[in-house]
Amino acid sequence: MWSIVHKMGSPPWFYRFANGAIAWLLPIVLVALVVGCVWGLLVAPPDYRQGNSYRIIFIHVPAAVVALAGYYVMATAGLMSIVWKIKMADTAMRALAPVGAALTFVALVTGSIWGKPTWGAWWVWDARITSMLILLFLYLGVMALSEAFDNKAAAAKACAVLSLVGTVNIPIIYKSVDWWYSLHQPASIKFTGESAIDASMLYPLLLMIVAFYGLFALCVLLRMRTELLTTHRQTSWLRSELS
Amino acid sequence: MLPEAGAFLRYQGRRHLQVALRRPSDIVGPLIFFLMVITLFPIGLGPDPTVLAALAPGILWVVALLSSLVVSGRLFQADFEDGTLEQLVLSPHPLAISAMVEVLCHWLLSGVLLALASPAFAVLLNMPSRAIPVLMTSLALGTLCLSLIGAVAASLTVALRRGGVLLSLLSIPLTVPVLIFGTAAVREAALGYDPSSWLALLGALAAGGCVLAPFAIAAGLRISLEA
Amino acid sequence: MYFETWSAVWHMEGHGPYVWAAYSITALIILFLVVSPWLRGRQLTRDIRYDEQRRAAVSTASGENHAPET
Helix, strand or coil: CHHHHHHHCCHHHHHHHHHHHHHHHHHHHHHHHHHHHHHHHHHCCCECCCEHHHHHHHHHHHHHHHHHHHHHHHHHHHHHHHHCCCHHHHHHHHHHHHHHHHHHHHHHHHHHHHHHHHHCCCCCCCHHHHHHHHHHHHHHHHHHHHHHCCCHHHHHHHHHHHHHHHHHHHHHHHHHHHHHHHHHCCCCCCCCCCCCCCHHHHHHHHHHHHHHHHHHHHHHHHHHHHHHHHHCCCCHHHHHHHC | CCCCHHHHHHHHHHHHHHHHHCCHHHHHHHHHHHHHHHHHHHHHHCCCHHHHHHHHHHHHHHHHHHHHHHHHCCCCHHHHHHCHHHHHHHCCCCHHHHHHHHHHHHHHHCHHHHHHHHHHHHHHCCCCHHHHHHHHHHHHHHHHHHHHHHHHHHHHHCCCCCHHHHHHHHHHHHHHHHHHHHHHHHHHHHHCCCCHHHHHHHHHHHHHHHHHHHHHHHHHHHHHHHC | CCCCCHHHHHHHHHCHHHHHHHHHHHHHHHHHHHHHHHHHHHHHHHHHHHHHHHHHHHHHHHHHCCCCCC
């Protein structure tokens, strides 16, 4: 395993790896997304309480899950950058932040649209959406910090420290927002109630979650490859690779 | 730890306090800022005492958070500009502990003073007086957490040109749990219930912060100085 | 298939606008996330290949005679 991590740290190796991975990820993710959407939109039955609006779950939940996981991946990349000084980890962090932020935004927008027919308001400060909003702020902070430094190496290290601090805080933030929400809500109404999800809805949801993970990897690899093309433009290995 | 470490830390703490006390406007300024912003709320929301009393815990805490952001920006600025920070980083004493001393002195002159002055502001917002001791305790513990979080963000942004706004951007998401626990404690006390579980959570955040934050601060300072 | 007609799919028993708005916004964002770096990558590879060709042309030209490239 260690040798793979070592290889990934080398730009030429990673470039070839990324090209290969993108080539087979793209069709798989596309198929998975299409099948999942068709299944969720057309085949699965409507929800007993919410009717057809619940179908938004098939994009809202995968986006939210992947956005949260993505932050941890970004922090891990930061850890590898600071502790083992792997340069590709810097590139990974720079690619992960915007993709994660975009998916968090998707989760927020779809959650908001879902809320309108369900609870009558475009925005409801419930525990999960509030936590998602704070996750978006955490991502935006990493992106802003990265832009603010002139020195790229220092920027990467600073973002690594920030994302590690954020990682420690995410469980605390999540739990405290959960408690905050239960403090201010009468016990009878539970907006994000846990109800057992039927198998006919669970399977398309699982497929979409897997598809979104693949999509996340695809977007990050594409961005990393583009950055390699930009920064290593003058190197001989890239020139020979392309001609 | 080097044998002179204790003496060095005492010297460092004393120096920080002496330098800060030489400019009383830097210490009183944030308190006046707090007062003025508190005044904006009745002006904006209307003077109805029951409304203000209901909103008082939240208002007091949010404004305390904003004050803490304002002063955090200045935490390492002066030392960075005159080279003292570089000396601190290069010294053989552990940077994490030196950073902790800086933050503690800073907290003594900002957060603790705020906590002590808070009864006056609570009266302005018609908060029930039985909640005032809890308000002071929660602010004392909470501003320690806020100072630590602000110091982490300050250590990462001290070398940047327009680091002020960025510092707020980075700090605010991390301060949400402190805000939640602090306001919950004060609100429970205002309603006559027992706030001790919320205060315990605040204490836990402060304790955890004191242990972990200094390492992040030290790392941030090193990164800023090499930038 | 749960729905009987395409019209039913569009209207989704009144929730149509919400579901389709959510799915289309998501699709647009995802499309942007995938297409933007891919297009940029294509542009860059094209630029690098063009540079390489020019460089090769210059070196062969200067190898034959020492006249500078205009």
